[in-house]
Amino acid sequence: MPPVDLDLSSDVVTLTAALVDIASVSGDEKPLADAVERALTRLPHLTTRRTGNTLVARTNLGRQERVVLAGHLDTVPHADNFPSKFSADGTVLHGVGSGDMKAGVAIQLKLAHDVTEPGRDLTYVFYECEEIQAERNGLYKLSRSDPDQLAGDFAILLEGSNADIEGGCQGTLRAEITVKGARAHTARSWMGRNAIHAAGEILDILRAWEPRQPVVDGIQYHEGLNAVAVTGGVAGNVVPDECVVTVNYRFAPDKSAAEAEACIRELFGAWPVKVVDLAPGARPGLTAPVAASFREAVGGEARAKLGWTDVARFSELGIPAVNYGPGDPAIAHTPGEFVEVARIRHCEQRLRAWLR
DSSP states (O other): OOOOOOOOTTTTEEEEEHHSOOOOOEEEHHHHHHHHHHHTTTTTTEEEEEEEEEEEEEOOOOOSOOOEEEEEOBBOOOOSSOOEEEOOOOEEEESSSSSIIIIHHHHHHHHHHHHHSSSEEEEEEEEEESSGGGOOOOHHHHHOOOOGOOOSSSEOOOOTTTOOESSBOOEEEEEEEEEEBBBGGGGOOOOOHHHHHHHHHHHHHHHHHHOOEEEEETEEEOOOOEHHHHOOOTTTTTEEEEEEEEEEEEEEETTTTTHHHHHHHTTTTTTTTEEEEOOBBBOOOSHHHHHHHHHHHOOOOEEOOOOOTTHHHHHHTTTTTEEOOOGGGTTTTTTTOEEHHHHHHHHHHHHHHHOO
C-alpha cells in the first residue's frame, strides 16, 4: 500500500479511524510504524528512535518526573471488520483493533502533538507484536536490549479499561500435570491402570480449591485456578498409560512468580508438574505520589486488572504502572469489536489536563 500520512492535528476520533484503516496484524506493523514515525519526526519537541517496528519518542525538558505512555500497534487478524465504520448515530466506531488498542494509540499521538510543554517529561512508546509470542513483543525486547528508553517514574498502558483505572495485573502460570498408569487391552482392563481415570484426583483438587481474594495496595484481586486441557488415550481398545491435565493459575500480584510456582507444585505434589508458561503480575502502582496525582485527576474508582498486560514489563523495571484506555476488554478480538466515541474523548481530555 502507498505511504499514509497521519494528520495529528485532526480530532482524536478521526485519528482513531485513520489508524484502524491502516492494517497492522501482528508481524505486519511496518506500514503503520512508518506512518507513526513520519508523524512523530515532524514534532520538534520530541526525540524519536525506532527499533524494528517499535518507536520511542521523548521530551527532554529537564522536568523532575517522567511519565511513560505506551501502546501496541498490532491487532489480531481481521474478521470481516476492516476498514473502520461508524454507527449510524456516530457514537460508536467499529473495526479491528478499534478498542484494542488503536483508540489508545490515537490518544498517545494526539497528546504527543498537542502537549508541547508538559508538567512532567513524557515518553511515548509505540510497540509491535503484543498479540503474539512474548519473545516478539516490542516492549519486552526493548526492556531487555535498552531499558533506559523506558525509564520513568510512572507508566500508563493505554489498553482498554472502559475509561477506568485498572491497577497492575494478575500473574499467569500454565502447568502440565502428568498422571502415569499402565497399558492393557480393554478386554482385560484389570491388568492395567487407567491414567485418565486416575486424573480424576486432580480434578477433585481443582473443584475443592478456594480462590484467594487479597487486597493489594487497596485494590481487591480474585485468583483463579482451572483445568484448561486434558489429553490422553492410545487407541480405542487400549487402557491409557498417561494422562496430562493442563492447568492455568491466575495469581494476585502480592505473590511472586516463584511463589506461584511453589504453590502449584505443592498443591499437585503427588504428580510430576511441568511449568510451561509463567509471567509475574504487577502491583497496582498507585501509591507513588505521581500515581496518586494521576488517580485524583482521572477520578472514579480504581479496580484490579483481572488478566495479564504489559504493565508487568514496567513493574519488572521498578516502574509503577496502570492500565487506562477507552476500549472495552470484553469485546477485544471479536468480529464486532468497537469503541465508544465518548470514551475516547473522555480519556484524551483527562490525560491532557493531567499532563499539562
